[in-house]
Amino acid sequence: MSLRCLLCFKKTMIRPSMSRNVQLGKLCSRIKLCSSQFRQFTSQSWEPVPDFDYLSDPKNYQTIESNIKSRKGTGSIELFMELLSKFNSSQSADKMELRKTLLAEALKIPNNSHPRLHAYGDTPHVVETPDLLHSRLIESCGMDTKSERTQVYKLEPKFYGDICLSGTAEMALASYFTGSAVPVSELPIKMAAVSRCYRAETSNVQEERGIYRVHQFTKVEMFGVTSGEAAASDALLEEFVAIQKELFSSLGLHYQLLDMPLHELGAPAYRKFDIEAWMPGRNMYGEISSASNCTDYQARRLNIQSIDSSDTRRFVHTVNGTACAVPRTLIALLETHQQSNGEVIIPAVLQPYLNGMERLRNPTQPFKMKWIKSKAQKNKTS
Structure with missing residues (x-):
């Protein structure tokens, strides 16, 4: 109806x-x-109107052809140009039929792509990682699981063996390549994962109250594998940091980029950058992201190598970076954009995901909690 x-x-x-x-x-x-x-x-007294001016312009030929190939489209700009040439030169009665064919071919060509998307590469890798990992894999990535002050949660060995809860998707993504020989032609490999992270962290510092330091949270992690050249992994580290800066700048956050000193690198990192965002409610800069170049530290412990056309093998380099740690990003967003009346201005880049909403306003009606009697308790008393 x-x-x-x-x-x-x-x-x-x-x-x-x-x-x-x-x-x-x-x-x-x-x-x-x-x-x-x-x-x-629906009898279609109208007809679609492709952008013939754009499609027929020879200057756009290479762009359109590349766009079709990258998006795995079904159209062909070459066939479109051939049909257009035939249509323009045709004087026969079948010109109307040629026009229909030309229109149909034009409609197969996909829309233009945002210029920024071309920098992401042709083969994105988005992976779902497990919550449980063997302690050997976690330690191979540089995180201790045995000491008393470890941040790693361990399952009961009696029932589950030497299994731990994953602290970050980085460890699962690195473990994915364990014992593999990656062709040099496929490098660099860039991956991302959304995962739950579990960490045995506690703090008595007033500024770290609330959701700043929690035992379980959701995080988007970037991970990359490059050749064993320092220049290659350094370039990927710079790319990850550039992505982080673009993300946080688009959210309107005030942040600082820190090139971490030796005593802050930890065991696996060759170089590490932290990003700290200003959190007005706490009157402090708080870490919201980091990125590390681990060179061949993880690759040597997980036996991840590259192999070239002459069968020469070499340990690869691994790079990781946090795109978004949800709790702390929320803190920075809400505290940065909250107004004096309590409303929160939503950054423009997030508004399309909130049905165009521009502000978070105070609820018009107070929240009410409804208590329900437990049937289990009733049965127990009876």
């Missing part, structure tokens, strides 16, 4: 003076009218 039919139905339902039979008769006649209008509308 069309929207107009629904409106007609609503109008008939609000006339209490009519009998049910009269209402039904009028409703059926209205539905017939709407159906005929719908058939008339």
Whole structure:
């Protein structure tokens, strides 16, 4: 039933003076009218209008061809240009048929792509990682699982063996390549994962209260594998940091980039950058992201190598970076954009995901909690 039919139905339902039979008769006649209008509308008295000026311009040929290939489209700009040439030179009676074929071919060509997307590469890798990992894999990535002050949660060995909860998707992504020989032609490999992270972290510092330091949170992690050249892994580290800066700048956050000193690198990192965002409610900069170049530290412990056309093998380099740690990003967002009246201005880049909402406003009605008696408790007392 069309929207107009629904409106007609609503109008008939609000006339209490009519009998049910009269209402039904009028409703059926209205539905017939709407159906005929719908058939008339879908007979396609109009036709699509492709952007022939753009498609026929030789300057755009390479861009369109590359776009079709990258997006795995079904159209062919070469075939379109051939048909266009035939159509322009044709004087025969089949010109109308040529026009239909030309129009159909033009409609197969996909829309243009945002220029920034071309920098992401042709083969993105988005992976779902497990929550449980063997302690050997975690330690191979540089995180201790045995000491008393470890941040790693361990399952009961009696029932599950030497299994731990994953602290970051980085460890699972690195483990994915364990014992593999990656062709040099496939490098660098860039991956991303959204995962739950579990960390045995506690703090008594007032500024780290609330959701700043928690035992379980969601995080988007970037991970890359490059050749064993320092220049290659350094370049990927710079790319990850550039992505982080672009993300946080688009959110309107005030942040600082720190090139971490030796005592802050930890065991696996060759170089590490931290990004700290200003959190007005806490009157402090708080870490919201980091990126590390681990060179061949993890690759040597997980036996990840590259192999070239002459079968020469070499340990690869691994790079990782946090794209978004949800709790701390929320803190920075809310505290940065909160206004004096309590409302929070939503950054422009997030508004499309919130149905165009521009502000988070205070609720018009207070939240009410409803208590429900437990049946289990009732059965227990009886």
